[in-house]
Amino acid sequence: MKNVIILGSQWGDEGKGKVVDLFSERFDIVARFQGGHNAGHTVYIGERKYVLKLIPSGLLRPGKQAVIGNGLVIDPAALLSEIDTLEAAGVAVTGNLYISNRAHVLLPIHRLMEKMSEGRPGRVSIGTTSRGIGPCYEDKIARRGIRVCDLLDRETFRAQYDLLMREKVAIARALDIYEELDLAGIRAQYEEFAERIRPMVRDTAVLLHQAMRDGKTVLFEGAQGTMLDIDHGTYPFVTSSSASAGGACTGTGVPPTRISGVIGVAKAYITRVGSGPFPTETPGEECERIRRRGNEYGAVTGRPRRCGWFDAPLLRYTAAINGFDSLVITKLDVLDEFDSIPVCVAYKLGNREIRELPPEAADVQRIEPVYECLPGWKSSTFGATCYDNLPSRAKEYLAFLEEHTGVEAGSISTGPERNQTIVRPGSRLEKLLA
Ligand code: IMP
16 A cells, blocks of 8 residues: 655645656556645646646656545636646646546636635735635535536536525625626536536546555645645635645545555745745845745746745644655755755744744734754755765754654755655655655
């Protein structure tokens, strides 16, 4: 049995796209389990850059199969446009991609509802990706959502869609935010989408169970990051799905007993897009330097990412929530030129030193990081493929992160290409991938 979860251990954008693409070579199937087209996984293969939003990045490898699990919310227009782009680039999507019949369908009205919650006076603005993700999950939890299996049944879809639209339009009108939508035109368009996705729709839980019985292996690909998880993240500044390890089971129907390991992806520093507390955020020139060297702009929205220093207590927290066996540390090379590199080892809340993240957003906003500064290595690690050849201060930096997070750094990513990666011999990560 080799079924492994890979997910983000910070606020997303840790570089999971490349890592999943690279490690998917060792698995038969790659499965996404939550989120929607708010995610943006950037993968570079040779000269080509791919930004994947809904389709698991493992699909870029010939012969691999991919699953979009029941835990996702799917905008069919976004999905079909991604499929068309990939197929035009020569990637075989049809025949290799399976979509859960229990995933939820995202509609244009969800974007309108999101405008309401994000823009209205008095509401806390989360700084979302404006894709309608939250409102679609709201409908799911409120048990009025439309699922892919409903979309495929014309009569069911029409009845559910018309009822949902009546409710939404009434709410939008009452709040004076209604913008004219061609509701009948959208319904007809979704009926066309249904026919295009129909051949790919399956009971993907059954498909995965059968695949596992046949001895196939599955890599579960998280989107966003644990600190954006609806339960465990910096609520309310989170996304609306379960972005941590538990979500891999609920979002695919694969039981926890079939999971053999969990790998966390962490940047050698940390970033966040959107609003919300960020204890180790560094303002001004330092942030600019990291952003410039790390090209820290959102893959989906293009927004500049907020940048800061590695937060070890935060990582200890996400390691505990997810049960990380190993970490992949990405973008080490971004720190190559810094004279010294602060790492947060604890927090101060008022006069008290605390080691755990408090649950209230206001307290997370107030805590101050306690830093230890490590000397920079001031030489290039870009493209390194062998751990022993890293500058000794870079190795000390990684050892420090291991000591303060309690998790091994089993792999280090030193550039965007597949081959710019170190997998440490003898690590738990190496064994999980073997
Ligand atoms: P939503 O997922 O669009 O509802 O946005 C909620 C929060 O999650 C916002 O702070 C977004 O910036 C953040 N977010 C959503 N998707 C991603 C992602 O793929 N990477 C980083 N942040 C994300």
